[in-house]
Amino acid sequence: MTEDETRTVLEIEAAKGDRYKHIYTDILEPFFNEKQQVLFDAFKTVNATDTDSLVAIKMQSTALESLQSEFETAIETGRMATHQLNATIEKDKENG
Numbered sequence: 001m002t003e004d005e006t007r008t009v010l011e012i013e014a015a016k017g018d019r020y021k022h023i024y025t026d027i028l029e030p031f032f033n034e035k036q037q038v039l040f041d042a043f044k045t046v047n048a049t050d051t052d053s054l055v056a057i058k059m060q061s062t063a064l065e066s067l068q069s070e071f072e073t074a075i076e077t078g079r080m081a082t083h084q085l086n087a088t089i090e091k092d093k094e095n096g
Contacts, residue, residue, distance in 0.1 A: 003088075010085040017078005024071045032068050039064070 001009075039061050046053045 007085065007088060010081045010088070013081035014078050014085055017075050017081060020071055020074040020078065024075060028068075028071060032064060035064055036061070 039057055043054070043057050046057065048054075
């Protein structure tokens with residue numbers, strides 16, 4: 001991969017991470033926090049013998065955690081791409 005191609009990939013990943021971060025911060029983070037609280041409250045009140053409800057709560061919690069993890073991964077990848085892109089730009093400046 002050429003330096004220009006690498007830079008393009010880094011720019012794309014950095015922009016993607018930034019979009020994910022804004023979506024997560026502005027929309028999803030409050031939703032995740034609220035939904036986790038709702039699930040925890042449901043767990044606290046459900047009868048221990050109500051296995052169907054317990055399984056449903058666990059499945060929702062797992063799905064929520066999986067989605068949250070995907071966003072966190074995309075955000076972190078974007079951060080790393082931004083860091084690498086900035087390092088590349090600094091290197092190019094030093095080399096004139």
